[in-house]
Amino acid sequence: MSTTGTQSREPRTATPPTAGAAARPGPEVRVLEPGELRTAHALFGAALHAGGPVDDDRWAVTRLSYAPGRTFGVDLPAGTLAGTATSFGSALTVPGGARVPMAAVTRVGVRADRTRRGLLTALMREQLSDAADRGEVTATLRASEARIYGRFGYGVASRGRNLRVTAGARFRPGAPAAGEVRLVHPDEAATLLPPIYARILTGTTRPGPIVRDDGWWALTLRRPAADAARGIAVHTGPDGDDGFALWTVRQEGTDFGENVLELHDLHAATPQATAGLWRFLLGVDLLRAVSAHLRPWDEPVDLLLDDPRHCRTTGVGDETWLRLLDVPAALAARTWGESGQEPLRIRVHDALFPANDGVHVIGDRAASAIGDSDGADPAPAGDGPADLECDVAGLAMAYLGDRRPSELVASGWWSAHDRAAVPRADRLFTTSEVPWCGTFF
Ligand SMILES: CC(=O)SCCNC(=O)CCNC(=O)[C@H](O)C(C)(C)COP(=O)(O)OP(=O)(O)OC[C@H]1O[C@@H](n2cnc3c(N)ncnc32)[C@H](O)[C@@H]1OP(=O)(O)O
Numbered sequence: 001m002s003t004t005g006t007q008s009r010e011p012r013t014a015t016p017p018t019a020g021a022a023a024r025p026g027p028e029v030r031v032l033e034p035g036e037l038r039t040a041h042a043l044f045g046a047a048l049h050a051g052g053p054v055d056d057d058r059w060a061v062t063r064l065s066y067a068p069g070r071t072f073g074v075d076l077p078a079g080t081l082a083g084t085a086t087s088f089g090s091a092l093t094v095p096g097g098a099r100v101p102m103a104a105v106t107r108v109g110v111r112a113d114r115t116r117r118g119l120l121t122a123l124m125r126e127q128l129s130d131a132a133d134r135g136e137v138t139a140t141l142r143a144s145e146a147r148i149y150g151r152f153g154y155g156v157a158s159r160g161r162n163l164r165v166t167a168g169a170r171f172r173p174g175a176p177a178a179g180e181v182r183l184v185h186p187d188e189a190a191t192l193l194p195p196i197y198a199r200i201l202t203g204t205t206r207p208g209p210i211v212r213d214d215g216w217w218a219l220t221l222r223r224p225a226a227d228a229a230r231g232i233a234v235h236t237g238p239d240g241d242d243g244f245a246l247w248t249v250r251q252e253g254t255d256f257g258e259n260v261l262e263l264h265d266l267h268a269a270t271p272q273a274t275a276g277l278w279r280f281l282l283g284v285d286l287l288r289a290v291s292a293h294l295r296p297w298d299e300p301v302d303l304l305l306d307d308p309r310h311c312r313t314t315g316v317g318d319e320t321w322l323r324l325l326d327v328p329a330a331l332a333a334r335t336w337g338e339s340g341q342e343p344l345r346i347r348v349h350d351a352l353f354p355a356n357d358g359v360h361v362i363g364d365r366a367a368s369a370i371g372d373s374d375g376a377d378p379a380p381a382g383d384g385p386a387d388l389e390c391d392v393a394g395l396a397m398a399y400l401g402d403r404r405p406s407e408l409v410a411s412g413w414w415s416a417h418d419r420a421a422v423p424r425a426d427r428l429f430t431t432s433e434v435p436w437c438g439t440f441f
Helices: 019-023 034-047 056-065 119-133 186-203 214-221 271-283 327-333 365-370 392-399 405-410 421-429
Strands: 003-006 029-031 072-075 081-093 099-110 138-141 159-166 180-183 230-237 240-251 259-268 289-295 311-318 321-324 344-349 358-363 388-391 414-416
Touching (some): 029 119, 034 056, 034 081, 081 119, 081 138, 099 119, 099 327, 119 138, 159 271, 180 271, 186 214, 186 230, 186 240, 186 259, 230 271, 259 271, 271 289, 289 311, 321 392, 327 358, 327 392, 344 392, 344 421, 388 392, 392 405, 392 421, 405 414, 405 421
Parallel strands (some): 259 289, 344 388
Antiparallel strands (some): 003 358, 081 099, 138 321, 159 289, 159 311, 230 240, 240 259, 388 414
């Protein structure tokens, strides 16, 4: 249990640009009308080299994933769209299992002939302010490049590993073997998978998973092109359907059997369902391997196998980029490890949201003198000395438990004014499960 405190609370609105920037006329950001979303989508597709305009069938589904009133645009003087960014409302699971409102940021793009003129900066500022005004405590995204979003206060808060597992690899005799797996058609999956995912989300204690909205599911299961070479399987355990996997197959050679099953989505409520789904996938005929992108560090695929070397980690990568919009609310929402005798005082810098800027206090029940033990009415911490100091992106890197404060101090992301506070911070921020989201958007 924890208590958190913070100094003065101010309205959670992004600060205006710096004096120098304010002197220049900044790009004007506006909310796009529904009739403009297709153009915005084509702009994003072109910026990402992922194709431009989509056909009518595809747009009929894709438009469902644009949440009303949440797509921003910047125009050229002639009125042509030059940049865009959107988001949908979701919720992020934080350590301890609570979920906080979250903006799921996606489809950010600026026309190639208008980059490096501050369009993204204007879009991000507007989008973050809008999300904060909606009461969203966090924003998260997946970054196309690692150098884009740190300047807006985003930090990497979960990572994953890429796997390549030899098809047909034998399972250890002791590996879980209960339950049944069945193939399902995409139409059936559209009804089956959302409630299974919701059930898994409700039961999870892992930090990082998010709520998937209807638009996300529509885009995943209903777009026409996605039907090609697609497989979907559901696992059933003693309490009913408790896991699913979704994949495509690509050819790696010219002969039968030279195929790789690319796993796109696998969520399971129990270790038995995880093992059952992997057992099924690795047993599919005419495959060389199963490959998977950004799976959780602690998914025990190698531990299930008779020969663990059949499971190779082929890469690691950043998954969740997290922006804490309301630091006091975020700190109050998660649980903490034991601090020992003393609470921890962290000075956080946030150039965009002044209400986050200041000293925040994190303690456990033993430190109740710092504030209300439910965290409902934390005592102000004042502007006194801090044990540790970081910017809001650095805080995000530790918030879900991905990085230990000691790693962040050692690498210069955080500063330690009191060395003894570093192991205390490690104990406080630690989580029992590795953070991982598992939803791409
Ligand atoms: C969540 C998602 O959707 S991820 C997908 C993001 N989109 C893409 O990758 C598509 C291709 N890229 C683009 O569309 C654009 O280049 C964007 C959106 C990444 C950047 O847009 P821009 O309008 O050029 O950004 P802007 O001019 O506001 O740049 C702000 C600062 O970030 C820097 N920056 C912007 N993009 C990059 C980059 N890709 N790499 C390094 N630095 C960058 C700029 O140099 C600038 O720095 P400065 O303030 O020190 O001068």
